[in-house]
Amino acid sequence: MEFCTFDAAYIDNLCAGDRRTQDHFVSYFTALLELKLRSRLHSPQAVEDVRQETFVRVLRVLRKDGGLRQPERLGAFVNTVCNNVLFEHYRSSSKSQSLDEEGQPELPAVGASALDIASSKQLSGKVREILLGLPQKDRRLLKAIFLDERDRDDVCREFGVDREYLRVLLHRAKQEFKGEYLKRMGNPLALGMNAS
Incomplete structure (x- = not known):
């Protein structure tokens, strides 16, 4: 061209x-x-x-x-x-947001193989197990923001906090999730994940 x-x-x-x-x-x-x-x-x-x-x-x-x-x-x-x-x-x-990069769009996969689909379902099950093992407040917060994709101002009102403190709570909840994830799933570098 x-x-x-x-x-x-x-x-x-x-x-x-x-x-x-x-x-x-x-x-x-x-x-x-x-x-x-x-x-x-x-x-x-x-x-x-x-x-x-x-x-x-x-x-x-x-x-x-x-x-x-x-x-x-x-x-x-x-x-x-x-x-x-x-x-x-x-x-x-986007149906879900990345827990690692807030506000960054996730590029959709071009095509998933049967193995990828099965792995994804297995990983989804593990993520649900990890969420159930978190403290109720962290679980509710992660679900509201990432799974339900609720407006952050609504979540602030529900939790009785301002936007700045919501960021602190969300950071703590994500750290808690990552800690549990690492315990159950092993080294994130081996899985191609960012450990930060």
Whole structure:
């Protein structure tokens, strides 16, 4: 694929609805975005959704007064918008949050083998056992935040604490969970986990 350079005339033509420029924009950035998105999303529909939303947002900004001040940076701008849409997609479709990296999206697996599925079920059972062995307050807190994905302000009200102290309680509960996990499951480095 040959990389293109962009200028103010290209963006003006794009915003004015020039068919040839629009076709070029769509085909050029579709090819680039699909390369990026196919390795990060598991379904063709998700790839298409993120690509279309990226185009909508880019065109919305370009059509505003003073939309893109450096037309030669159009490629970087499209990539940045795509990253933001992708991050939002991860957050909206994620069923669970990582206990290690709060607020970081977990990339979905591309395809799981039967062994992976069986291992995952076994690990889920162990996680439930570990949770049941934790003190009730830690168990309730971890369940509310990570399993039920409740709003943190609601959890603060339930536990009678502010956001800052909730972070302290959550840190302690995660440390307690990790300690129990290590006792039952062994060295996390052998399992490819981060021990911190």
